[in-house]
Amino acid sequence: MCRTPKGKQFLDYYDPTIEDQYIQHCEVDGNWVIMDVLDTAGQEEFSAMREQYMRSGRGFLLVYSVTDRKSFDEVTKLYTQVLRVKDRTEYPVLLVANKIDLINQRVVCEAEGRGLATRLKLPYIETSAKNPPVNVDAAFHELVRIVKSFPSEEDNEESNHTASSNQRKSKKKKVKEKCVLITGWQ
DSSP states (O other), X not given: OOEETXXXXXXXXXXXXXXXXXXXXXXXXXXXXEEEEEEEOOOGGGHHHHHHHHHHOSEEEEEEEXXXXXXXXXXXXXXXXXXXXXXXXXXXXXXXXXXTTOGGGOOSOHHHHHHHHHHHTOOEEEOBOSSSOBSHHHHHHHHHHHHHHSOOHXXXXXXXXXXXXXXXXXXXXXXXXXXXXXXXXX
16 A cells, blocks of 8 residues: 555555554554555565565455556465465455546456455455555554464464463564565555
8 A cells, every 4th residue: 555654645656665663553443553564566576575574474464556557466365375374364454446436447356356365265344545544544454353263373373282281372472563564566
């Protein structure tokens, strides 16, 4: 998304760098959360680095531009990559259609986006980062909800080691949650 949560200003030109990282404090459903957001480029030349980011991410926004068919076509590949890197059959991911304000330039209709989300079994949201923004905060908040509802790797480890569960609970580390934003357009 072409919106920086740091200053919440819209950028007319988006330069897909290797990464842009920022911390976002927000309230979701009455609870304060700290999101460590890593905005990665979806470009092929950064694919090796993208896998590194995927390893540490707890949740992912897969973002495509409704004005760019190629970015839409990349979504399935990116989602498959997330599942492969995480060695899971499902993972906290939200499919995001961006640039819905560009109605006359739209080449991917809402029905196509929803259809892909249904096939991949992902929740779906449409956004625009242009002023006034539409659903940008809602996308991040929904991802927080998805991450919180998804069993973490630590939860799985705890259920496999019930003998020492009381000891583990008293020494449980605070996990820093990381949200990775993967865009499929240039």
